[in-house]
Amino acid sequence: MxxxxxxxxxxxxxxxxxxxxxxxxxxxxxxxxxxxxxxxxxxxxxxxxxxxxxxxxxxxxxxxxxxxxxxxxxxxxxxxxxxxxxxxxxxxxxxxxxxxxxxxxxxxxxxxxxxxxxxxxxxxxxxxxxxxxxxxxxxxxxxxxxxxxxxxxxxxxxxxxxxxxxxxxxxxxxxxxxxxxxxxxxxxxxxxxxxxxxxxxxxxxxxxxxxxxxxxxxxxxxxxxxxxLAKQRMADSALRALLPEIPFRKESPSSVSWDAEPFFSAPEEARRRFLYRIHAEIDSSQRRLPYPFVERIIRMDDRPEALIEAFDSRISRRGDRIFWDGVVVLRGKNRYIRRIQDGSLVNLPNIGKVRLSFSGLTPPVIIRSRMKGDVISTTGGQKRLKKLFQEWALPEGLRNMIPVLEDSRGIAAVLGSPFGFPDRYAVGGKKYCSIKMEYVGESREQTAR
Incomplete structure (x- = not known):
């Protein structure tokens, strides 16, 4: 019919x-x-x-x-x-x-x-x-x-x-x-x-x-x-009623945290279902959460500073809480990439928690570490970030820590100010966008320790 x-x-x-x-x-x-x-x-x-x-x-x-x-x-x-x-x-x-x-x-x-x-x-x-x-x-x-x-x-x-x-x-x-x-x-x-x-x-x-x-x-x-599907949903509803709820707190659009004790004391199936629910909270694109990744979190060490980096994410134990940050971890120390929105709270390696406010950028807006071949538009043409960092006399150990802000048009800004260097906008960037970085969490020195 x-x-x-x-x-x-x-x-x-x-x-x-x-x-x-x-x-x-x-x-x-x-x-x-x-x-x-x-x-x-x-x-x-x-x-x-x-x-x-x-x-x-x-x-x-x-x-x-x-x-x-x-x-x-x-x-x-x-x-x-x-x-x-x-x-x-x-x-x-x-x-x-x-x-x-x-x-x-x-x-x-x-x-x-x-x-x-x-x-x-x-x-x-x-x-x-x-x-x-x-x-x-x-x-x-x-x-x-x-x-x-x-x-x-x-x-x-x-x-x-x-x-x-x-x-x-x-x-x-x-x-x-x-x-x-x-x-x-x-x-x-x-x-x-x-x-x-x-x-x-x-x-x-x-x-x-x-x-x-x-x-x-x-x-x-x-x-x-x-x-x-109807039968699966009935079974799911019955199982949901039997398993304990694990409370969580949304830290930002792409980050959540929860208490470690009720998580580790809950049955494994309750933990699995909780993680799928968390994933739905921070990733509306319907990407499938890989089962091996879920199992790694379920079995992560019940100890302070435990860390898992996979599936565009960082799962970390900090004291009595577990944090899930929607971060893509790239090869190499202190490398990351994260999709953000105006006003997003983000934890950046060796910088700490900051609030990023911006206007004039076209989505998707990404904050990330440098990548091979990165260039920024300047009045003299395209300049490689490698060359820019050399001009700044930036130590090699800091180069992966400098935040790069990118929108659909390419690199909009290189944010050197957290480490005492200038912020470099793409040519004409200051005319079409404004960017503000506000520290709201740990300082860079505290994070580095």
Whole structure:
């Protein structure tokens, strides 16, 4: 039976509490799923003007300029026709690939992290109540199959959540074919991502190679997966009621801490589930938390100063508390990379806890240590950071400690002031951005000891 898309959306938004008076943002890629979501939202708005609606499009710069230009044309035409304000965001050419290389993650994961960072910044800045995402039942099935073959833990086998923080997915029970029918019946155009047909990315291989085989053997596979998820969630709910809760404190958007004693005294399964929950708190991009990493934390030494550095994170024991900092630890002493937002509290090696305030930077905004080949734009052209540090007569031992601030345009500033050296902005940087570093924790000298 075909789904009534607009009625379903209305029911979901009412159940969410987004009506009346909600301020909603639709993640709009121009593809069929997000086009159907935006179209249904507009239709709902036309008969019940009790919420506000805007859209956001993110250009990851991973496809040809011609294809992206055509996609933007479709998107801008649709939002003009529907009178929906549009936020156009774009990453610099090659930035996603560079981030993937720097963090050791794949391009898919880097693009997803960038995308969710943009969403979070926009939601915070513009005060949206919810961001609507167009994931479908087909996406849910692909996710479950991927996690199954990757040996996911129980929490991960629960699939894509309908809601996580400000993100809401009203179409998780809807087949993609129903959305395509909805668009065809109304003669709405949409863009087609050329990379969807390529099998370079794992998700595409699952969709193009595995799903057709599954469908040929189990024609009702979607219904079976939905039934599996329902049973998993019932089991999860029962287990959750039996296991003790471990309280935690959010230190920053990408950092949490909790007491060591209740953590180590809890059953192992309670600790596992707690860590998956913590991961969801500090990483909205839905990256899968590797099971071996979870097991390392569960079995980490119950002693002061215990430390684990892996999976873009630093887990450390400091006195009676354990801290999880969303830091990518690079090879070499004092190396790191962290995604930040305006006002983020960050712990920097040999500097301490600081609050970073900035304006005029385009996400994703990263604070990190130097990398091989780093350059900053100057009035005389591009200058290597290696050369800049030589001009400062900066000791080799300090060079990995100097914070580098980077946005989608490249390196915005090199912050030498924590170590008594000048702050160097990219050419024109002081005209378009301001940066303030406020010390709120341990001093550099205390941290160094």
């Amino acid at each position: 075909k789904t009534d898309i607009e009625s379903l959306l209305h029911q979901k938004l009412e159940a969410l509490g987004a009506l009346p008076g909600g301020r909603l943002l639709v993640a709009y890629s121009g593809g069929p799923d997000s086009t159907a979501l935006l179209a249904a939202s507009v239709a709902l708005l036309s008969v019940s003007a009790d919420f506000t609606l805007e859209a956001v499009y993110i250009d990851h710069c991973l496809r040809s300029q011609d294809e992206r230009r055509e996609e933007r044309t479709i998107i801008q035409a649709a939002t003009r026709r529907w009178n929906v304000p549009l936020h156009l965001l774009s990453v610099g050419e090659g930035e996603i690939v560079s981030q993937a290389s720097a963090s050791g993650s794949g391009v898919e994961a880097a693009a997803r992290q960038y995308r969710y960072s943009c969403f979070e910044n926009l939601i915070s800045r513009e005060k949206f109540d919810y961001c609507l995402l167009a994931h479908t039942l087909d996406d849910q099935v692909e996710t479950i199959l991927q996690r199954l073959f990757e040996g996911a833990a129980l929490d991960s086998s629960l699939g894509i959540p309908e809601r996580r923080g400000p993100f809401f997915r009203p179409f998780l029970s809807v087949k993609k074919s129903d959305l395509l029918d909805y668009l065809r019946e109304r003669n709405f155009s949409f863009s087609t991502d050329s990379t969807n047909g390529e099998n370079f990315y794992l998700r595409n291989r699952i969709r193009n190679e595995i799903i057709p085989v599954v469908a040929s053997v189990f024609p009702a596979y979607r219904t079976a997966i939905e039934s599996f």
